[in-house]
Amino acid sequence: MRHIIYIFNAIFAVVLALQLVGCDDGHVDDPVYVNTEDSYNVQITGTFQSLNTWTGSYIVVAACFNEESEYSLIQKVLPAASTDSTTEVLTLSGVPTNSKTVEIALVNTLRKRIATLYSYEIPENQRYSDTIKIDVETLNVGMFGTINQLIFQGTGTNCSRCHASARAAADLDLSADNAYHNLVGKKATKDSTKTRVVPGDADSSFLYKVITEGDENVGYSHPGLFADEKYAPFLDIIKAWINGGAKE
Ligand code: HEC
Incomplete structure (x- = not known):
């Protein structure tokens, strides 16, 4: 009999505890921001050196990749430069949210990555913000x-x-x-x-x-x-x- 009382007491305590936890204690969590868009924009600023030394069929691009593929998800070719050093602001619009890195990369004509010259890992909490702005500063992207x-x-x-x-x-x-x-x-x-x-x-x-x-x-x-x-x-x-x- 005493055991049964103990068990009842125990159950009562658990129920009470659950109710307390469930009570509104006045704390309001920050609303979780769920983005319904499936893309966003990335803006890349940089001074690119020796871009004009490239010949052949490989191209230097600003691009996004994820770990599943060596092919860029989206890319923009760095505009041909007539001088040794060129400052550019490039915008990638409609970047898919499964992108993991923004890179300055060397790709072939099929958009396959041959080499990474600069890489920025998109932080988890930034993936859904409107525009990611990256400054790559001065980067030698020359052929040699x-x-x-x-x-x-x-x-x-x-x-x-x-x-x-x-x-x-x-x-x-x-x-x-x-x-x-x-x-x-x-x-x-x-x-x-x-x-x-x-x-x-x-x-x-x-x-x-x-x-x-x-x-x-x-x-x-x-x-x-x-x-x-x-x-x-x-x-x-x-x-x-x-x-x-x-x-x-
Ligand atoms: C494991 C060591 C080793 C590595 C790594 C290596 N080499 Fe060599 N390389 C040698 C040796 C040893 C010789 C000279 C052979 C001899 O003395 O008979 C040589 C000779 C050369 C020569 C001839 C130079 C001349 O003026 O005669 C060139 C060019 C060369 N290597 C380029 C490269 C390049 C480019 C790479 C990288 C892709 C490379 N080597 C990696 C050991 C190496």
Whole structure:
């Protein structure tokens, strides 16, 4: 009998507690803002350097991506620049709400991302605001700058691991500040009849030979550095860069 009383008391206590919790304690939660729109706008401001050095079929765009695809959800091509540096305000309107990043990216003609030059992760709570404003400040989006950053210094191909500073393999120092001047117009160490980069002529450039087919004096392992499909397009890009005059 006593047990039953205990149980009743316990049930009573729980019911009371639930009622108290359910009571209006005067606190009003902030209303949850649910957006019914399925898109919004992104405005990107920036000073873009060396955009005018691009040749070939790759394009620099302002674009949105999500993690499901390498193809941009929406993009705007950075307008062709006639000067070394151009300041732009670009608006992407109708950005789908499933976008996760706003990027300055290099894409191919199918809108597939080849490289990210700048990335802004859209915070969860900003996804539904009317216009996201991003200032990318000053960004080098040049053709050589992109190759240098992603290939010569990049962690995937890692040229500068073996080709850096004093102990550089084949006396070729490809560290960030030296790569350009040690390549363009410079005689090759391993084949003195060749020049590393001959502006306007990729097929005669030792660099291009070494990375595409290898060379008996250097070995045949370099093409393997571009085997990953992430880097493979750069063989094309390096070729176009050399053939376009190897501009800095
Ligand atoms: C694992 C080390 C290693 C990595 C990584 C590497 N290289 Fe090399 N590279 C060498 C070696 C070693 C030689 C010279 C071979 C010899 O001494 O016989 C060489 C030679 C060269 C040469 C010939 C230079 C000349 O003047 O003779 C070029 C060009 C070159 N590498 C470019 C690159 C590029 C571009 C990358 C990145 C995509 C790269 N290498 C990554 C080790 C490396």
